[in-house]
Amino acid sequence: MSSRDLLLAAAHEEFASRGYEGARVDAIAKKAGVNKQLVYHHFGNKEDLYGKVLESAYDGIRERERRLDxxxxxxxxxMRRLIETSFDYLAENRDFVALLTDENLHKGKHMKRIVDIQRMNTPLLGTLDGILRRGAAEGVFRKGLDPLQVYVSIAGMGFFYFNNIYTLSAIFGQNLDSQEAIASRRRHVVDMLMHALRP
Amino acid sequence: MSSRDLLLAAAHEEFASRGYEGARVDAIAKKAGVNKQLVYHHFGNKEDLYGKVLESAYDGIRERERRLDxxxxxxxxxMRRLIETSFDYLAENRDFVALLTDENLHKGKHMKRIVDIQRMNTPLLGTLDGILRRGAAEGVFRKGLDPLQVYVSIAGMGFFYFNNIYTLSAIFGQNLDSQEAIASRRRHVVDMLMHALRP
Amino acid sequence: MSSRDLLLAAAHEEFASRGYEGARVDAIAKKAGVNKQLVYHHFGNKEDLYGKVLESAYDGIRERERRLDxxxxxxxxxMRRLIETSFDYLAENRDFVALLTDENLHKGKHMKRIVDIQRMNTPLLGTLDGILRRGAAEGVFRKGLDPLQVYVSIAGMGFFYFNNIYTLSAIFGQNLDSQEAIASRRRHVVDMLMHALRP
Amino acid sequence: MSSRDLLLAAAHEEFASRGYEGARVDAIAKKAGVNKQLVYHHFGNKEDLYGKVLESAYDGIRERERRLDxxxxxxxxxMRRLIETSFDYLAENRDFVALLTDENLHKGKHMKRIVDIQRMNTPLLGTLDGILRRGAAEGVFRKGLDPLQVYVSIAGMGFFYFNNIYTLSAIFGQNLDSQEAIASRRRHVVDMLMHALRP
DNA sequence: AATGAATGAGTTTTCATTCAT
DNA sequence: TATGAATGAAAACTCATTCAT
Structure with missing residues (x-):
């Protein structure tokens, strides 16, 4: 891997696990195994590097969604597959969850600076719209559901669980990060959403 | 208000809007209108102050839940009222959302240090359990629903929306922070969840 | 004990164990069990308190020397008794050793400020002079020994040992602070000095 | 000189003249003519810098002792030369005296952290042992003298004088830091110790 | 493309001291 | 004589960034 890519990967990890403010340029360089100055050489400064990390994170999810077919x-x-894979993506990409959250803490200021904002737009909305329409036509889904709202609901059911897994575990006195707990949540999410869409 | 309370309120605001690392002790003192050293006098250090803010935030939500009746x-x-008030609480307490998220970014390390962790346990779970049981007995809700999962789903539907309101707005190219958008989301959440619980 | 005396005793301990700069006014007040402000009430400030501690420490040694007879x-x-009691005093008053040393680190600046510096003058010099003269007359001690130099030698043989007990222990790989080690040093000191004074 | 060495030299001076607590990192950097942050870059923190200063101070004395032959x-x-050079070293290296004393005020805690503590062990003890044995065999020294005790006595006779030169001067009402006073002390020390070793 | 040394501006924290009562 | 709250000044330490090569 080029030192640029090494830095990007290291930065992804560091920003996800510590947030923008908590991340250390030193730590990123060390993790990448390259000289710190290269950060500035390749990315200009910490903030721009953060922007690149965000972009690449969105690229990842878009790529996945494109392949869904x-x-x-x-x-x-x-619909079931969509719900399941959405949940699984969050389960396997906690970094992405953390990155998203941190970016929102900053009121999305880095996203706004990304020129090609359209690159980030999820193609899923169109797909979801099609599924809902076909389902309504077939009489298996309710009519008039807003795909955007459904998308947010699908994502939210999993996102909240993973994003808040530490505080929820503390409050409920159980480890929600175990394989069984996650599997159990997955079943519930699929079940709830499929029920909710019935006519 | 005592200077201690002034500091706590100012810290709540600062930590919520900037995260733990981004928050500045100087800024907190200034906001509170007191001398910076009082932070150390009353709370020991930044981290312990953060812990106290967290505690008081949870106190707030517990208090609200207790009054729900x-x-x-x-x-x-x-159930409808529970869903609505949960949504409304998040809508009106974005600070709480931010605080929760930030604490999770730190893997809940501050919560763990809070001695009286039981204080944070939501009393809502018992209430919710009762509602689900009565509803199942009356035949208006499905049987066998896990109150913990239902609670997470109720919270998640609203939490994700508010927590990620900036990135979602950017991606979808619309302002989700408008009164109408929020009202629309509220209707969807209530609708989806009530549907999902039907037998 | 009056709060003033409590403070003096606590300050003695704190200054001896941490040095002037390392000592904390807070710690002194706490140790004394009184309000911190009393330090300022009774002694003006940290430096003057230090001066009082020094004075009282010298009072202690002078008192002891006066009783020697x-x-x-x-x-x-x-002579033997003088050497032994000098050694024992240092052994039992490590605080005094530490205080002396710290005052010298500050080039004796606090002592200079003590008005009644004469109070500190050891009366021992006269006594020692008498013993040396009588011993020389009797032919048991060498002639022409300077009592000041002898005094410094007597003190130095014990002082260096106790003052540097930690570094010496580390370098020599043995614990010089044990009862046996101290007793052994005591025998050596008496022996060496008595030998050195023979004609 | 590298900036690291400049810092080390400046720190040596600052720690010796003010003690660990009294020393200022700012002052060290200024004295060295380099940026303050280099202290942290090269040495980690104030305490570790202090440890390095101690190490290098011991290196100095060991080097000198090695050359003694x-x-x-x-x-x-x-023996005479050993006593004289020991005295002279202390006379010329007051910094070392102060450093030692300060380290003992801290109960040797920094020395304990120095990994290679053996580096500090004085090689002089072996030499001294040889001299004492040869002297005893020739009948010019007493038998059975413990080299460690003799070493401590030699060092102590000079150390106490220089370490306490300010308080002694104040108490005795004379300046012990003059060339004549020091020369006089030197003669006495040599004289006393040589006498003490006679059979 | 790459590096090691250096730095300015800030950040948390400490601490002697004072104020109001 | 006594106290709790408050403060200004300075301390150690951090960190993104730049310089010289």
Missing amino acids: LARLRPQTA | LARLRPQTA | LARLRPQTA | LARLRPQTA
């Missing part, structure tokens, strides 16, 4: 499935099957 | 209402009415 | 003893007996 | 001299000549 739900259009050819029956509405209920497609 | 849903036990005497019909199951569906109680 | 060596004039009536045979020269060799008197 | 007393083994080939007659016992009495060797």
